[in-house]
Amino acid sequence: NAGVMQNPRHLVRRRGQEARLRCSPVKGHSHVYWYRQLPEEGLKFMVYLQKENIIDESGMPKERFSAEFPKEGPSILRIQQVVRGDSAAYFCASSRQRQMNTEAFFGQGTRLTVV
Amino acid sequence: AQTVTQSQPEMSVQEAETVTLSCTYDTSESDYYLFWYKQPPSRQMILVIRQEAYKQQNATENRFSVNFQKAAKSFSLKISDSQLGDAAMYFCAYRSAKGDDKIIFGKGTRLHILP
Numbered sequence: 001n002a003g004v005m006q007n008p009r010h011l012v013r014r015r016g017q018e019a020r021l022r023c024s025p026v027k028g029h030s031h032v033y034w035y036r037q038l039p040e041e042g043l044k045f046m047v048y049l050q051k052e053n054i055i056d057e058s059g060m061p062k063e064r065f066s067a068e069f070p071k072e073g074p075s076i077l078r079i080q081q082v083v084r085g086d087s088a089a090y091f092c093a094s095s096r097q098r099q100m101n102t103e104a105f106f107g108q109g110t111r112l113t114v115v
Numbered sequence: 116a117q118t119v120t121q122s123q124p125e126m127s128v129q130e131a132e133t134v135t136l137s138c139t140y141d142t143s144e145s146d147y148y149l150f151w152y153k154q155p156p157s158r159q160m161i162l163v164i165r166q167e168a169y170k171q172q173n174a175t176e177n178r179f180s181v182n183f184q185k186a187a188k189s190f191s192l193k194i195s196d197s198q199l200g201d202a203a204m205y206f207c208a209y210r211s212a213k214g215d216d217k218i219i220f221g222k223g224t225r226l227h228i229l230p
Contacts, residue, residue, distance in 0.1 A: 033218075042220030045217035048216050048217065055216070091160060106152075109159075111158075
């Protein structure tokens, strides 16, 4: 029973390049959440998606960041023209349904380093 | 907006002793969920314990228990019989029960277990 799978675990990008982070939710889960964790900080909500829909992107920076969760395949968090300040750990979580008492399962995160 | 505050950046406890991690939160809502997550060096976010705000009884999970004081907006975590494997970052988190799915995290407390 695979949990939430994120890849890559580590990603190094030069300033100005694009970063693509992938998240495969738990089988049967149709809700995906992305969070960002800066060093020595808690996780900060970025975006909530269901299959083919963005439900809440209130935590996403207005520029350079985008997310999708297609009908088939993993959810993708895309960061264009990365800058040093984008260096962080990015976590994905999934849940079965939009019920507040259902648990969100987290992946192990992708650590993005911008050099 | 809801906030979660963990005032202890680091704590240490002797193996087999008991330790309490503090957490306070701010919300105008009456129905919500509170969580403690553990993040070991592997970065995996592991749900330790969950409390529904409408329940007066404090949640317990084996050696982990909470002291939930709704009026004071306090949600502390007690770890009994501390073990070396308990060493990790611990995050207190809040989630509304009203339809806003995002989880709001505190900045974390790093717990060291002294052998």
